[in-house]
Amino acid sequence: MPYDRFWSFARARFARVYPMHFVALILITPVMIYLLRTHASAFETPSAFGIYFTPNTVRISWLANLTLLQPFIPLIWVQDLWNAPSWSIGNEFFFYALFPFFIAYVVSHLRTTRRLLLSVVGCLVAQAVLTITFIWLIVNVPLNPNVYMFTFLVVRNPLVRMWEFLFGCILGALFQHYQSSSSMQPVFGALRSRSGRNALLVIGIIGLMGLSVHTELTWTRASLLYYTLISALSLPMFGIIVLVLALRRTFLSSVFENRFIVMLGEASYSFYIIHWIPFYILVSLRLFGITAPGWWAPASVLATILASLVTWKFIEMPARRYLRTFLAPRPRQVEMRPGV
Secondary structure (H helix, E strand, O other), X not given: OOHHHHHHHHHHHHHXXXXXXXXXXXXXXHHHHHHHHHHHHHHOOOOOOOOOOOHHHXXXXXXXXXXXXXXXXXXXXXXXXXOHHHHHHHHHHHHHHHHHHHHHHOHHHOOOHHHHHHHHHHHHHHHHHHHHHHHHHHHHOOOOOOHHHHHHHHHXXXXXXXXXXXXXXXXXXXXXXXXXXXXXXXXXXXXXXXXXXXXXXXXXXXXXXXXXXXXXXXXXXHHHHHHHHXXXXXXXXXXXXHHHHHHOOOXXXXXXOOHHHHHHHHOHHHHHHHOHHHHHHHHHHHHHXXXXXXXXXXXXXXXXXXXXXXXXXXXXXXHHHHHHHHOOOOOOOOOOOOOO
């Protein structure tokens, strides 16, 4: 891949993702510093972070989050002390770094229907092998006191979740191939009719809903087994939904074309990255003996949606435009010599 195209992609991804991550980290930092100063003992219990917080541990944790390196450090006080959802942003950055090389050296060689389909199967097989390996480890390896570390290695490790990323890349290539090649038509015959697409979409949605009916994660062997299984089974369900929605119209097309829904989709990243802050504040009220009324939870969700629309319009989008311009290479000045 040409050097300039790689850095163009890297600049675009950095400008898209990092600004709101930085803003969310800055917003939650004073909250956590205050809570650590006033109720440090509540965070140091084995059921919480299980570590005695010193200025150095706080700095290390914060810097790991700032640089998005926390997914590579399977320690709960590194990954969950600040804006916990940002672990997935660290995964994204790792995948963004891989993406140009994967496209250049792998996907570019998958030019036939057979190779693309075999690659999809290969990703699913790799995911199945990982799942079986983790199930064996969960069943046979004593969990305590390393239950948190094992969970972070299984659930949040980008090296483990890489197959999901590769699966998505290959599905994208499959979609492009379907659009331009008649050889794909017999393979995806069900996708040519709207009723067929709707049926597959319903299967994918019902499958995800079935997998989503679970109890709270309790850091037990049974809970780890459950989450390991649903993580693997969700992959083909998401694949079906994304591929069907990308191809042609379905019964959900008019919903997704609604202007308000489109706007919510645009602001969904801002919502995701800031939603932990009000949640953490509500949960932390118990430390001060305050019981939140029932209406506070739905009110905080509504407030977070409104805040995400504001941050998307006035922070995320302007920061993206500014960084893409600021980080763009400057045109070289050609010095004109007299007489030339």
